[in-house]
Amino acid sequence: MKKDEVLLNLQNAVVLANFEDALSWTGYGLKEGIPPFELITEGLSKGMINVGKKYEDGDYYVTDMILSSGAMNEALTILLPFLKKRKSKYLGKVVLGSVTDDIHDIGKNIVATMLIGVGFDVYDLGVNVSKEEFINKAIEVQADIVGASAFMSSTYLYQLDIKKALDEAGLTPKVKYIIGGGAVYRQWAREIGADGFANDALEAVNLCKSFVSAKGV
Amino acid sequence: MAKGIKVIACQVMEKEIISIVGRESNATFVQYEYHDKPELLHNRIQEAIECSTDYQCIILGFGLCGGAIDGILAMTCPVIIPKIDDCIPLLLGSRERYEQEKKIESGTYFLNQGWIEYGNDALKDFYKWREMYGERKALWLINEIYKAYTRVAFINSGFEDKNRYLCYAGEVANFLNVKLDVLSGNLGFIRQLLNLEWDNDNYIKLEPGQKAERCMFRP
Ligand code: B12
Numbered sequence: 001m002k003k004d005e006v007l008l009n010l011q012n013a014v015v016l017a018n019f020e021d022a023l024s025w026t027g028y029g030l031k032e033g034i035p036p037f038e039l040i041t042e043g044l045s046k047g048m049i050n051v052g053k054k055y056e057d058g059d060y061y062v063t064d065m066i067l068s069s070g071a072m073n074e075a076l077t078i079l080l081p082f083l084k085k086r087k088s089k090y091l092g093k094v095v096l097g098s099v100t101d102d103i104h105d106i107g108k109n110i111v112a113t114m115l116i117g118v119g120f121d122v123y124d125l126g127v128n129v130s131k132e133e134f135i136n137k138a139i140e141v142q143a144d145i146v147g148a149s150a151f152m153s154s155t156y157l158y159q160l161d162i163k164k165a166l167d168e169a170g171l172t173p174k175v176k177y178i179i180g181g182g183a184v185y186r187q188w189a190r191e192i193g194a195d196g197f198a199n200d201a202l203e204a205v206n207l208c209k210s211f212v213s214a215k216g217v
Numbered sequence: 218m219a220k221g222i223k224v225i226a227c228q229v230m231e232k233e234i235i236s237i238v239g240r241e242s243n244a245t246f247v248q249y250e251y252h253d254k255p256e257l258l259h260n261r262i263q264e265a266i267e268c269s270t271d272y273q274c275i276i277l278g279f280g281l282c283g284g285a286i287d288g289i290l291a292m293t294c295p296v297i298i299p300k301i302d303d304c305i306p307l308l309l310g311s312r313e314r315y316e317q318e319k320k321i322e323s324g325t326y327f328l329n330q331g332w333i334e335y336g337n338d339a340l341k342d343f344y345k346w347r348e349m350y351g352e353r354k355a356l357w358l359i360n361e362i363y364k365a366y367t368r369v370a371f372i373n374s375g376f377e378d379k380n381r382y383l384c385y386a387g388e389v390a391n392f393l394n395v396k397l398d399v400l401s402g403n404l405g406f407i408r409q410l411l412n413l414e415w416d417n418d419n420y421i422k423l424e425p426g427q428k429a430e431r432c433m434f435r436p
Contacts, residue, residue: 063346063350066358066361067354070357070361103324103365152303153284183283183284
């Protein structure tokens with residue numbers, strides 16, 4: 001089977017959220033000698049971009065998108081160890097989390113999956129993440145980008161606390177700080193001096209890419 | 218001649234509100250399903266305001282609710298809005314109590330009779346998703362989406378038929394394999410709101426022609 005066909009099958013497995021196919025086409029691709037990185041960026045990730053579009057257009061429910069990203073993550077569990085072993089090039093390191101008191105995470109998880117899909121190293125701290133946890137992780141892994149999600153009007157003020165803590169720890173401006181989530185707006189990002197904001201996962205990916213390419217990684 | 222007070226509120230607190238103002242009152246309840254889509258909720262509420270002419274004032278039984286209230290315009294009479302992010306403080310009696318309960322257990326899913334009757338929960342999600350995707354994927358979704366939840370809190374507003382709902386809340390907790398807590402509801406906040414007792418900064422008052430803004434909700 002041609003490489004393009006395998007990659008297309010992988011895309012479809014993600015679009016249709018077929019966990020088994022995502023795994024088996026990944027295995028097949030590896031056996032055929034397709035580089036793991038390509039299986040991710042040209043296969044899985046392209047599928048996920050499609051899914052995002054379908055969601056934007058109203059053809060997919062949120063749950064469709066979550067299932068698709070689940071299928072992609074399943075395949076990533078096989079692929080990521082390869083990348084780590086070979087120390088392959090990655091675009092940069094991103095620390096992500098939902099802020100204190102916020103236990104919503106659907107949007108954040110999709111951003112995480114998409115970032116991994118284009119070649120970022122993502123450290124997802126989960127939900128209800130304190131500013132100290134963000135800072136400590138950013139220092140520990142020497143993050144390029146820190147991203148904070150807030151989904152509630154009762155929690156988004158914590159995004160400002162994180163910005164202050166990043167400043168105090170001397171991490172900015174080297175570390176870029178980006179924010180997102182249903183409760184926040186571009187204007188808020190400007191107000192708190194964040195380096196960026198994105199409305200959806202694709203925009204988040206482009207945003208992160210813009211930082212690292214500007215840096216020349 | 219002004220017709221007195223009009224209440225526009227979310228279905229979720231229908232019973233609580235009726236218990237205070239009575240069935241014959243001028244109350245409109247907006248369907249819960251708009252909860253997921255703040256823009257649509259916004260439109261529904263604005264329409265309801267536009268239909269309510271000749272009142273002395275309109276009281277909204279909503280929080281900022283994901284931005285739904287942002288930009289709401291008072292038309293012919295003042296509009297009163299509680300200064301809260303979502304409805305849970307109205308059910309618990311105060312913002313402080315809500316904060317406290319979330320500090321006790323951040324992974325709390327709150328239910329009252331109205332949420333159970335009209336709203337969403339893990340069990341309803343499961344049945345819906347099982348129809349859509351089959352059992353295996355539905356269970357996978359439940360695990361994924363509710364993984365951070367560690368308790369279900371039933372807010373007991375003290376209605377006679379509460380046991381049935383309490384039982385159901387227990388089923389939801391069981392299904393998620395988390396504990397069930399029963400929190401005593403407190404209608405004080407709703408009562409204050411409906412009795413026009415705004416002697417503190419718990420409320421926003423929009424004069425005719427004035428628009429609600431997000432920043433008004435900041436403490
Ligand atoms: C799904 C959902 C839930 C799920 C959460 C599951 C999960 N694991 O996350 C469940 C049902 C469990 C839930 C629970 C609750 N919820 Co809820 N929930 C929602 C809902 C409907 C959708 C959120 C969502 O996932 N959207 C889909 C994703 C794909 O979109 P997104 O979040 O915007 O993410 C995209 C972008 O923002 C961006 N992005 C996201 N993060 C980041 C980060 C960075 C760095 C960047 C650049 C970009 C970016 O990319 C993402 C992908 O495209 C919202 C309403 C809404 N429309 O926002 C309410 C909402 C957030 N919930 C609300 C409420 C009230 C609750 C409960 C309190 C209800 C209850 N009865 O207990 C509980 C929370 C309990 C607690 N202890 O706090 C309120 C919050 C009000 C407030 N305080 O501000 C909302 C706004 C609903 C409303 N209209 O009032 N909820």
